[in-house]
Amino acid sequence: MTLTEADRQRIATRYPQRRRPWLVPVIAAPLLALVVFWLWISAFHANPAxxxxxxxxxxxxxxxxxxxxxxxxxxxxxxxxxxxxxxxxxxxxxxxxxxxxxxxxxxxxxxxxxxxxxxxxxxxxxxxxxxx
CATH class of the missing domain: 2.60.40 (Immunoglobulin-like)
Incomplete structure (x- = not known):
């Protein structure tokens, strides 16, 4: 069974892809800050003077x-x-x-x-x- 172009358009219209381009930076920025903070704390306290x-x-x-x-x-x-x-x-x-x-x-x-x-x-x- 092969899909025609009309079938593909009908499926795309019925089940549109959800796009949230703003979600990646919103999650990535705090996560990156947390990882950098964790690495800094780990390096600072791993070798006390x-x-x-x-x-x-x-x-x-x-x-x-x-x-x-x-x-x-x-x-x-x-x-x-x-x-x-x-x-x-x-x-x-x-x-x-x-x-x-x-x-x-x-x-x-x-x-x-x-x-x-x-x-x-x-x-x-x-x-x-x-x-x-």
Whole structure:
């Protein structure tokens, strides 16, 4: 069965194609902006200038905890500070200390500190680091 030109015109008239040329830019522009923003955020937060994590801690007494912090810099000359805190079993912060991080010849190094607490601590953690 073959269609004649009259059949094709009759079908085209009966079932016209919907055209929405404005719909593509309306959807594409916010989507492109979202993708660019996501890529920028991913690249910015993927490589922080200064990061730290607790590698070891030792509860010395009811009022003291020794903490070893591993500091990771994007470049060795980056300096800053990190907030290190100690927690009790009920997750209450019982002590904290601003750890100064000087520039160094190494990108990764470990720093030992002692935090004074007002109750016995059971764990230590790093809240965040800020590069100078």
């Amino acid at each position: 200064l990061a730290a994590d607790v590698t070891r801690f030792e509860v010395v007494s009811d009022s003291e905890i020794k903490v070893r912090v591993m500091v990771d810099r994007a470049r060795p000359e980056v300096s800053g500070h990190c907030l290190v805190f100690a927690q009790a079993p009920n997750f209450e912060r019982v002590g904290e200390m601003q750890l100064p991080v000087p520039a160094s010849a190494h990108k990764v190094e470990e720093i030992d500190i002692t935090i004074r607490t007002f109750r016995k601590a059971t764990t230590a953690s790093v809240d965040g680091c800020t590069a100078d």
